[in-house]
Amino acid sequence: MKRIPRTARRGVTVGLAITSVALLTACGTAQGGGGSAASEAPTELGDMEGQVSILAWPGYVEDGSNDPAVDWVTPFTDDTGCKVTVKTFGTSDEALNLMKTGDYDVVSASGDASLRLVAAGDVAPVNTDLIPNYENIYPFLKDQSWNSVDGVPYGVPHGYGANLLMYNTEVFPTAPTSWDVVFDKSGDYAGKVTAYDSPIYIADAAVYLMAHNPELGIENPYALDEEQLAAAVDLLKQQRANIGEYWSDYLKEIQAFTTGDTVVGTSWQVIQNVLASEGATTDVVLPEEGATGWSDTWMIASEAKNPNCAYAWLDYIASPEANAAATSYFGEAPSSDQACEFRDDCEAYHAGDADYASQIWYWSTPIEECLDGRTDVKCTDYAAWTAAWQEIKG
Template sequence: MRLTRTLQAGAAVAVLLATAACGSSDSGGSSASGGGLNPPDLKAPTKLGKTEGQVNLIAWAGYVEDGSNDPKVDWVSDFEKQTGCQVRSKVAASSDEMVKLMKTGEYDAVSASGDASLRLIASGDAAPVNTDLVPNYKDVFGDLKLQPWNSVKGKAYGIPHGRGANLLMYNSQKVKPAPTSWSAVFDDASKYKGHVTAYDSPIYIADAALYLKATKPELKIKDPYALDQKQFDAAVDLLKKQNPNVGEYWGDYLKEISAFKSGDSVIGTSWQVIANLAESEGAKVKSLVPKEGSTGWSDTWMVSAKSKHTNCAYKWLDWVISPKVNAQIGEYFGEAPANAKACAETSDKNFCTTFHAGDTEYWKKIAFWNTPIEQCIDGRTDVKCVPYAKWVQAWTEIKG
């Protein structure tokens, strides 16, 4: 297991969707893909040609494995043999790094999470994708297709790859009664002062907004990634109040497992794979999606608008969502596969049940990461929403 998804807001997130223009009157709620975003008019290829012999990828750790990390984990070698496309990959430690690297034009495709994808679309760094040229796309779960984080106005900008939820995990011996609400880490966090843990990323502001959506209806939050100034301030204020009770903000899953095993952390955000591993190592933990729902991620393979190896890039997109490979990646990384047929290929026959791969009702409770932009992606046109650059600034203030 090599799992990294640290979204530390370091450097410049300067390019934050300056190209996002005002939305048209038909941009409905948050389900309207891309909201009022008007990206550059780029075209997807209508057919594929001869492969170029190489493809350059940016990916989360665990997505492009060639056996060098673990001889038993290799889905790259067969791809190279079958397509003639030699894979060169770079692991990115954050969504911000992915955006920065894509701007260089040196990479053909990227495994973008929702907090990066709209940035890449709006800036013209990601091109639309012709899904007809990706045969395995037909077997992708329907509720992953043409979503707000991977499409704009019905046009696909990538191929869904996998998804996961941000869960509430707790020590079942020290946290009683068993929590059912995110209030355990917000309004009631003082009960566990110094032993609360939270995800170390500006996107965690959306977790606070999701909680306020349910508990403060007067704020009228419709989408936790579309916050006007008043809504944003309320979420930031909630997180500042939470801060004295937080023992650690985590980005490394191994550290979170260790903290729950030692008792340094007793409650906080987590992922299904972390809960499974912690329990297997003796930690007395349980996890759940609280009654307010949860945030989560859905990763999308996107093709660079400047790609020099587009044919190989398309071959890769189809390869990683082919049933066997998608199953391998899902099990290795710890996420629900995107291809429905992958569930028959997992070594653990309960894997897709554990990770809720095809459980549509489960995913309806998950607010997948999206990129906050000034043009409110919940459909409002009478106010401006707080863009991601301001989320980054606020996160620094929240953590002190």
């Protein structure tokens, strides 16, 4: 398979602006609540403006300049007349700050950023009737808490994937079935455990606690009240003593598993694909407790200068061939079965497997209005998670 770009990563999300999170306390989600955008979705499109400015994760908008053989931007420009300019970002917080400049028409947002963009009024709802390829997108990616508000879509789903458990097959001749090897049993592998370096990783601990400490009453790993967050923090502090290295750069994790410095920890399917191609003694599994994951969304700026070309891009990048090219290059499942007709590795990514997808808790921004529907308590927001993560790491 083609490896993802050397710069492609899900960076550490720290330094969050508190004002951005504060806005979220009044912003609704698909599970309920209010919220409004700075602009409404159009009912029809006009003439193409001739250009579109895109803010994207590395590897999502390739025009052949990084690799002449990798180019799905040129066909878009040829078809629409919209010349693409792109700026890449390394973290969700960076994307949030850049969107506030008003310089971009479109952004690819992960679930730990999308609601913050909505709450700040930086992105607008979209009219999916104007996006023909939306129809073919997997139903389990549509109308979700990270891409919609009260059933109103704020973008088009792109690729998705799970944060899996990777293990050294020589250390684990029998595949582990539980996350307990990185939590309660992490002491057995002291110094050789790895974890994703981000406040959103707190949700991984919450997924584990949902299964093993049901008395905590956790129903959604992104909806933690103070007591539940404290339990997750305690678990992660215990784990911290056995962590050899936290990672956000996938290349560092590949190196650590290759050298044996790391033998178990959270990872992605694409990392396993790279390691397998190099003959490494590793494998991945989706543990019995389930896992966190990501589902990215293409969103349109509320004050987009080129809204017609922006809509054209959202439709194009959701088209089977373009979506297949982009998600394959990055290393994730595509958004439709039709895209799998242009890929030969969809089975490895469990693309379209609704049962598999149902075991994934996709990244969502924690907000005070509990995403699990509780109204008798306040949940902890992302600012609290960021402070907790700094405390965990010391």
